Amino acid sequence: MLPANFLWGASLSAHQTEGAATEDGKSQSVQDVRQRNPKIADFSVAADHYHRYAEDINLLAKAGIKALRISIPWTRIIPDGLGAVNPLAIKHYHHVFNEMHNQGIEPMVTTYHFDLPQVLQEQGGWIKQSTVTAYEKYVKVLFKEFGSEVKYWLTINEPNVMLLADRKILGFSYTHQERYQAFYNLMIAEKKAFQACHQLCPQAQIGPVPNISYVYPGSAKPQDIRAAEYFNAIRNWAYLDFSVRGIINPIFQNYLHQTGIDLKIKAEDEELVQQNFPDFLGMNYYTSVTVEYPKAGQNRTSGVSDQQSEDVYEKGFYKGLTNPYLSKNDFNWTVDPLGLQTTLEVVNDRYHLPIYITENGLGAYDELTADYQVHDDYRINYLSAHLQSIQQAVDAGVPVQGYLPWSAIDLVSVHEGMKKRYGLIYVDRTEQDLKTLARYPKDSYFWYQQVIKNNGVNKDAKTV
Numbered sequence: 001m002l003p004a005n006f007l008w009g010a011s012l013s014a015h016q017t018e019g020a021a022t023e024d025g026k027s028q029s030v031q032d033v034r035q036r037n038p039k040i041a042d043f044s045v046a047a048d049h050y051h052r053y054a055e056d057i058n059l060l061a062k063a064g065i066k067a068l069r070i071s072i073p074w075t076r077i078i079p080d081g082l083g084a085v086n087p088l089a090i091k092h093y094h095h096v097f098n099e100m101h102n103q104g105i106e107p108m109v110t111t112y113h114f115d116l117p118q119v120l121q122e123q124g125g126w127i128k129q130s131t132v133t134a135y136e137k138y139v140k141v142l143f144k145e146f147g148s149e150v151k152y153w154l155t156i157n158e159p160n161v162m163l164l165a166d167r168k169i170l171g172f173s174y175t176h177q178e179r180y181q182a183f184y185n186l187m188i189a190e191k192k193a194f195q196a197c198h199q200l201c202p203q204a205q206i207g208p209v210p211n212i213s214y215v216y217p218g219s220a221k222p223q224d225i226r227a228a229e230y231f232n233a234i235r236n237w238a239y240l241d242f243s244v245r246g247i248i249n250p251i252f253q254n255y256l257h258q259t260g261i262d263l264k265i266k267a268e269d270e271e272l273v274q275q276n277f278p279d280f281l282g283m284n285y286y287t288s289v290t291v292e293y294p295k296a297g298q299n300r301t302s303g304v305s306d307q308q309s310e311d312v313y314e315k316g317f318y319k320g321l322t323n324p325y326l327s328k329n330d331f332n333w334t335v336d337p338l339g340l341q342t343t344l345e346v347v348n349d350r351y352h353l354p355i356y357i358t359e360n361g362l363g364a365y366d367e368l369t370a371d372y373q374v375h376d377d378y379r380i381n382y383l384s385a386h387l388q389s390i391q392q393a394v395d396a397g398v399p400v401q402g403y404l405p406w407s408a409i410d411l412v413s414v415h416e417g418m419k420k421r422y423g424l425i426y427v428d429r430t431e432q433d434l435k436t437l438a439r440y441p442k443d444s445y446f447w448y449q450q451v452i453k454n455n456g457v458n459k460d461a462k463t464v
Contacts, residue, residue, distance in 0.1 A: 001456065002394055007106070007402030008452040009067030010060060010424060011359050013113040013157070015043050016411035018073070020050035024088040027079035029115035030125075031414070034171030040417025040431050047411055047427045048437050050092075054099050055439060056409055059425055061103035063445055064452035068105050069358055069404045070096070071113035071157065074138050081117040082134040090145050097149040108152040108358070108404065110209060111139050111193060114162060114169055114414070126182035127174070136192040140200065147201035154209040154282045154358065155190045159183070160239050161211045168415055180261050187242045188269055194276040208243045209282035209358050212236050214343040218292030218321050227293040227318035230255055234314075235289070237350070240281070244351045246273045255317065280401065281351060284359035285386075288339030290323040331363050331420060335382065341389035348398040355399060360386050361406035363413065363420040366442065374426045374442035383444065387457045405448075409439065424448055 015031045021044040031043055049056055060068060074081070076089035100107050112135070120131050143153075158169075163182060167173045174182060190208060197206040215235065217228035233251035241249040248263060256263050265273050291312060312320030326334040344355065362382040366374050383405060394400050410423035417431050424445040428438040451457055 002391060003401070004455070006455060007067045007356065007404075008455075009065050009069060009106075009108065009402060009404035010408035011069035011404045011406050012049070012071075012408045012411060013110070013115075014071045014073045014076075015046070015113065015115045016414070017047045017049035017407075017409060019043070019045040019048045021045075023050070024076065024092065025079050025086045026073065026089070027075045027081075028118040029073065029075045030118055030121050030170055030172075031115050032075075033118050036171075037417075040419070041412045041429075043412055045429075045434060045437075047409055047429075049409065052437070052439075053096050056425070057096075057099050057103050057105060059439060059441065060408055061105055063424070063441075063449045065408075066104065066106060066452075067108050067152070067402060067404060068100060068408060069108040069110065069154070071110035071115075072142060073115055074112060074135075075115060075117050077141055078134075078138050079117070081120040082137060085141055093146065094149070097146060101149070106152065107150045108154065108356070109142070109146070109150050110154040110157050111135075111142060112155070113157040126185050127178045129185060132185050132189045132192065135189045136196065139193045140196050143197055143200040143204075147204060150201075151204050152356075153193075153197055153201075153204060153206040155193045155206065156186055157209050158211040158284060159186045159190075160235055164235065176259060177261065180256065180263055183238070184263060187239070188272070190243060191269075191272050191276045194278060195272065198276070205279035207278040207280040207282050207353075207356070208239065209284065210236070210239045211284040211286070211359070212240070212343055212347060213285060213287060213289050214339055214346060216288060216290045216323065218290055221293070223293035224291070227291045230314075231289065231291050231312065231318045240347070240351060242273070243278055244281075244353065246277070258316075278353065280354040280356060281347065282356050282358040283343075283347065284406070285340050285343060285357065286360065287334045288323070288326075288336040288343070289320060290334075291318040291320050293317075294319040329362060329378075329382075330365060331416075333363075335385075337382075337385035337389045340386050341393045344390070344393040344398045344400060345396065348393075353399075354401045356402040356404065357390065357400065358404050359406040360403070361422045363416070363422050365419060366410075366421040366426060368426055368428065368440060372440045374440065374444075376442050376444050379442070379444045380447045383448070384451075384457050387451065391456055 097107050162169050163179050215228045215232040217224040233249050237249045238252040241247050326336050328334050362379045390400055407422040409425040410421045410427040413420040426440040426442055429435045
């Protein structure tokens with residue numbers, strides 16, 4: 001059974017939902033200026049959550065949600081990245097948190113969600129130590145202004161995905177050297193956030209929020225098993241080992257040495273790294289990954305083209321492949337609820353910290369009926385199966401403290417626009433037509449309402 005105080009919630013991010021891209025002093029982020037397919041929605045209006053946050057929070061409260069994960073845009077708080085604080089933004093988010101508390105919803109706030117101020121990117125972005133300094137100033141503003149209103153803080157959303165899928169997520173590519181310069185700076189920035197939060201908000205808790213997907217070997221061949229160990233280390237453990245243990249993962253270090261990267265914790269950072277640690281782990285999970293050792297002549301696009309083999313390839317180390325034992329959804333993602341249980345158990349064995357599932361969800365082509373309903377049984381099936389895996393992990397002793405699926409409302413996918421809908425609540429717009437932007441709860445909303453009321457799903461009952 002899930003604990004009585006289990007934190008039922010939902011998640012969203014600012015740049016994918018808020019819109020109001022030029023209002024109240026907001027500057028441009030890397031997401032605002034990136035080259036996008038003109039046929040898909042941009043972030044200028046998105047779901048108009050900036051203006052409709054009270055309506056959205058009210059709908060979520062009616063579902064029984066007790067926590068809402070949001071992000072605060074750096075571009076609103078300090079529009080030029082490092083200079084003056086914007087009082088209009090401070091006022092706005094005080095209103096947002098006041099509305100949440102009035103509705104009985106606990107904020108869980110991500111300080112950074114893929115939306116670096118463009119002015120800092122033009123100065124070098126995360127490959128420059130100056131961005132670490134700017135981030136430290138920014139998060140101190142957040143902790144000082146909102147520390148009495150926010151109990152749960154998250155640092156940097158999915159730094160592993162941001163670096164490994166840089167062009168897809170950010171719109172530009174790092175060199176190999178730059179990627180691991182950025183890795184180190186992101187990890188030091190996170191440590192500075194831990195330190196500042198514990199100093200300025202001693203009553204609050206803070207944690208990292210990587211995307212953790214356990215990596216399977218494609219076969220029992222020793223080379224395939226080693227390939228999986230490499231990718232587990234590069235994709236998962238490099239980030240959490242630095243955050244929680246204050247070390248550079250050994251298999252990750254071996255990979256770096258073989259690829260010409262000399263990475264070590266700098267002497268001036270040792271005290272920071274060894275004395276500042278998270279209170280919990282935020283974990284985003286959608287599916288597992290399967291890799292093999294690359295065969296002679298293989299490259300990134302060899303074999304069956306799918307979501308994983310497009311994204312996962314390193315010559316001489318690993319290549320992604322479709323797992324034949326898993327089904328796939330409409331967006332070519334494999335579906336693996338058991339993988340979530342395995343991932344939770346392995347993460348718990350490694351780190352021994354409370355865990356919040358901060359993202360888990362299904363993107364799909366939802367259709368609004370003539371009577372304003374969305375029958376998304378496929379999403380209910382997905383969420384139900386993953387919740388059952390969470391319950392199995394909790395029964396085995398894994399301290400999962402909350403579940404905040406992606407996403408609370410429909411939002412603009414970073415690279416697939418509005419057509420790829422994740423929300424429990426439908427937002428009435430298309431890629432180019434804003435229509436009414438009205439909100440309509442989906443079947444999954446009402447299902448989740450009952451799940452929260454019952455504090456879990458019945459594993460013996462039908463999922464729909």
